[in-house]
Each structure stands twice: as structure tokens, then as C-alpha cells.
Amino acid sequence: MTSATPAYVAIGANLGDAQATVRRAMDELAALPHTRLAARSSLYRSAPFEAQGPDFINAVVELRTTLDPLALLAELQRLEAEAGRERPYRNAPRTLDLDLLRHGDTTMQTAVLTLPHPRMDERAFVLLPLAEIAPALVSSAQLERVSGQRIERL
Template sequence: MTAMAEAAVPAAAGVHAFVGLGANLGDAAATVRRSLQALGRLPQTRLLRQSSLYRSAPVDAGGPDFINAVAEVRTALAPLALLAELQRLELEEGRERPFRNAPRTLDLDLLLYGDSRLETPALTVPHPRMDERAFVLLPLAEIAPQRVSAAQLHAVSGQRIDRL
């Protein structure tokens, strides 16, 4: 999907999108659980499935372990509108961005938006690093096994991650 096609997504259409959730500050598990429910309250969006919670070591970041999950939603929001809603939820949970990969109260990543491909300065879908991260692929495989190959899982098998 090009940036121009962004506005062309009809409101009545529903697209399956996958959102990665992570937190490693405060009560991270409670924040992720609360945020999973908040996804279902976004405009024109319904929460369909959510993975278990997982604990993982930070990747390319410092701080305590992360609590992660992946959610599947059906949404009529266009990709950039959905991203704006995800960023609003992050702010509501006190997300600050003092430097790249800083510890965070909440991180919401739009991983997949249907089968669309989008590359803008604000958003790239599919998420450009999802194939490198066990904390994305394992929860995604739990709720949408058809979206994750054995080769993808093998590539991240050396990363520490525990299902809670």
C-alpha cells in the first residue's frame, strides 16, 4: 500500500492487523494487559485475539526485562490513523522517548496491516525488524501460526524469552 492509498481504505472495510506490545518500566505486566483491552476500544477497531504474556531480555536496549504480547485486531482505521491511536495509548501510559531504545512504560508497534506493504517516513509495514525478534515472532505464532514460518522461529531461537 502506498502513502497515496492510505486515504483510500474505506471506512466500512475491516482489515486484520497485528500489534506488538511491550513494556519494561513500572508494572509492565499490568500495563500490557490494560493496553490489550484498550486496543479493543479504539475507534472502528475490535480486539480479536491476544497472545499470552512473555518475558524477554531487551534487544538493542537496556533496562529490565520486557513483558511482551501480540494482539490481532480488525480495524477500519487506515494504517497511519491506527498508528496515531497506538501512539496516543503510549502517551496515556506515560511513554517518553528520551533516546532511541530507551526503557519504556509502553511500546506499541504496528507489525502487520492485512497483507499491505507501506513505507513512509512515519510507518513501515510489515514492521522492518519483526523477523529479528523472538518477542514478536513467538507471540505472533501463538495466535496466528500461519503468519510465522519455522525458519523465522529458528532464526531467533537463541534469544531468551519465557511464556508467562
Template sequence: MHAVPEVPCVRAYVALGANLGDAQAAVGRALADLGGLPRTRLVARSSLYRSAPVDAGGPDFVNAVAALDTQLSPLDLLDELQRLELEAGRERPYRNAPRTLDLDLLLHGDARIAEPRLVVPHPRMHERAFVLLPLAEIAPERVDAAQLAAVAGQAIQRL
């Protein structure tokens, strides 16, 4: 019998957002669902925030960020996130359309990935208060004062 090599656990951060239907309930349900992913444990979750859409129309978003300890590879984790989006009724009729659930992989350990399906660190995370404020709440070492100052003009409210 061959020993299965132990896959190291990596800290990953996922941004959650929704602005269709009961967005607050959708984000809350998704936070719970993240903890149920295979070989993954939810270790922290931010408060919920309300923010105006960025580069999009539609109602305000409800946002949060979750920290996960996972043994899933970045692409396997992306597949799981997209499965949760589909189960929540996510449709992609056009870029930045309003959505029932949006799950973005922000960081996966120290991985640097630039592939057609996935770019990590998330390429626009430092431009968005709805990512930086909840991320700073649960991982202050990942966000610096200059980054927060750069998004200070964006409308966002903790719920």
C-alpha cells in the first residue's frame, strides 16, 4: 500500500457579493457553504457590508470576505466557488451583470497565477473598498493604510 502524500493547507481569501434577490441571505448561506467545501475549513468571516456597484448597474451589493484553510489547489477551489455560484442561481448574461452570488478567489497562499481562468492575487482587489475593508477586518496584515486611503472615497457601509 502506498502512502498518500499530505497536501499542505493554504490560507485562501474569498470575496463574496450579491445584489439580486435576498442578497444578505445569499451571502450568509454562501459563507456557511464555504465551510462545507471538501478539504476546506472556514476560519474567519468579515462583517457584512453594503456597497454601490462598481463598473456595473443594479441595486447595492452585500459583500463580505472569508478566510479559508484549504488543501484544494487554486483551480479546484475556483471550480468549487463556481459550483456554489451556479447553485445560487448565478447567471452571466453580460460582464458585471447584477448577480445572485459572486465568489472571487482573492488570494491562495502566496500563489501568483496568471491563467485565462484565474488570476491570483485578484487583479482588481486593491481598487475596491468592498474587498479591502472586509479583508482588513479579518486579515489586517494583508491590507496597508495606503491601500485603504486609495479607496476611501468609495461608498461602503458595515451592516
């Protein structure tokens, strides 16, 4: 794959068999067109953040893709829909949540996508798995700011 861009995707689920869902999502991301899976983090269990419901299972993957950010976002939303994702209200429990964190050095702010992800620095469930697979992208100061959030590596 020529000139593939590194893209980082956060994966989360807290309904049904969340561990199986997150693992399946990793495999589905690896099978996206014009994309290969470059790295996958461990699974993490975290308390809901600004939300209610069961604990989440989270992970982050690094993809190498020639899809542009909006095409990749469309694929992520397709996978969420296929997993039964519903959006009854903000931060509702979910069968599958796929967030595009970064797409190379792209910075953009549109009605449907902001890159880098605007709230990733606030969330231990994003920063810890991201630091595991891409330590250069996460500073110790960022990790310190989320150190009070409950999260465990599985």
C-alpha cells in the first residue's frame, strides 16, 4: 500500500459481550478496504466517563490506510451500525463505539468530524491504550491529567 497514512481509532463497548465485540471490531478494522492493521493495544476496562451504565471495554488500534478521513469515518460508522449501535442520547451505553482519534497530521473541523479528536486528552480510556501502541503521541503530562480515572488493563 503506497503512501498509507497512520490513523488511530479508539474502540469501546459496554453492552452485550463487550470484550468479544471489541476484538471483532479490531478484526473488522483490519479488513477495511485500502487499510491494514499496524498495531492493537491490550483491552482495558474503564468506568463510564460522563455517562451511566456498565463498565466499558476499550482499546486503540493503529491503521495504515489510503482512505481519506471522511471515507474512513464512513467505514467506522458502517461498522457501528452493523454492530447495532443506536444513539438514543449523548453518551448512551453502546454496543460499539469507534472514534477516529488521528489521521496522520490532518487537522480539520467540520460538522461531522474534528481531527485530532477534540476530547481524547480528557479520557484515560483513550490515552492509556494509545500510549501503549504509540508512546510518542502521549505525554506524561497528559497521562497525569487523567490519572484519577478508574481504568485497568486486562
